[in-house]
Amino acid sequence: IVKGLGIRATIVAPLRARGEVFGAVTFVSAESGRRFTPDDISLVEEIARRAGMAADNARRATEDADIAHKLQAALLPSPRDLPAIPNVDLATQYNAAGQQNEVGGDFYDVFATPVEGEWIILIGDVSGKGAEAAAVTALARYTVRAAALESSEPSELLQKLNAVLLAQRQGREFCTACIARVVPWEDTVKLRCCLAGHPSPILLPEGGGAELIGTPGTLLGMFEDADLVDCDLDLGPGDGLVFYTDGVIEAGRPTEQLGDEGLAEALAEARPETPFEAVHLAETVARETQRNATRGGSELRDDVALVAIRVRAPVAAAVP
DSSP, rough: OOOHHTTTTTEEEEEETTTTEEEEEEEEEEEOOOOOOOOOOOHHHHHHHHHHHHHHHHHHHHHHHHHHHHHHHHOOOOOGSOOTTTEEEEEEEEEEOOOOOOOOEEEEEEEEEETTTOEEEEEEESSHHHHHHHHHEEEEHHHHHHHTOOOOHHHHHHHHHHHHHHHHTTSOOOOOEEEEEEEEEEEEEEEEEEEEESOOOEEEEETOOOOOOSSOOBBTTSSSOOOOOOEEEEETOOOOEEEEHHHHHHHTTOOOOOOHHHHHHHHHOOOOOOOHHHHHHHHHHHHHHHHHTTTOOOOSSSEEEEEEEEEOOOOOOOOO
């Protein structure tokens, strides 16, 4: 084969990375009959050196992205781990912005409390990205879960989380959060919600429209005396509620942002029939807003987390 190709000269240079050879690059001279010079050899060695570094960097980036993906998955409940809440449909959505090897700061959780018939919905946003954000995300999730063993009052859970963040992180990072306690009761759902510097959930009544609920509260991890107020709400059949992080409503930067009112208007106009439609619509609206702001680019500049619930309509009894 070599003879048939008419090869006259060959240079083989090793591909190295971190002191190890993992491949080689080969240059040949055939029809021209040209012989390689010392300058050619130096050039090939330099090309091989740079190619080795580039290949190793690409490999390491892939490994880092894989680690980040696995870490992010470990910090969020998988769909199969989400609990089944009687008479309530539930959907979640998460998308991380930024580099593939960065762990985002948005998080959510849904779990049952020790009290029979009670569930907690938690959604939040930690400042920053990467390892520090991952540490605070894990701290927030598992602090709330541990605190819920003693109390399911949303404001009390957030107060305990605030105290832990102050003690463990000493003001280095802050966190916004929203906690809702969900209690199905016959054909309705009793919900108590508290906000800590977090965007207001959007109520989607069965009859149409949209309403922002809750009282704005203090960021967590910054001040000892956090101002946190519980809000009570009764959801009837067909009523829905959408929780989200600021990555949704800040879409549109650097020009005009979507905003919570803009998101509420979009949801009210579309009237999603399921929580799955609601979270998909919210993300789609955010991406379209970003695309319009950046003339074609739909990549969101911040992480997006969404949780939506909807009370099922009662099932009619069978007629004998």
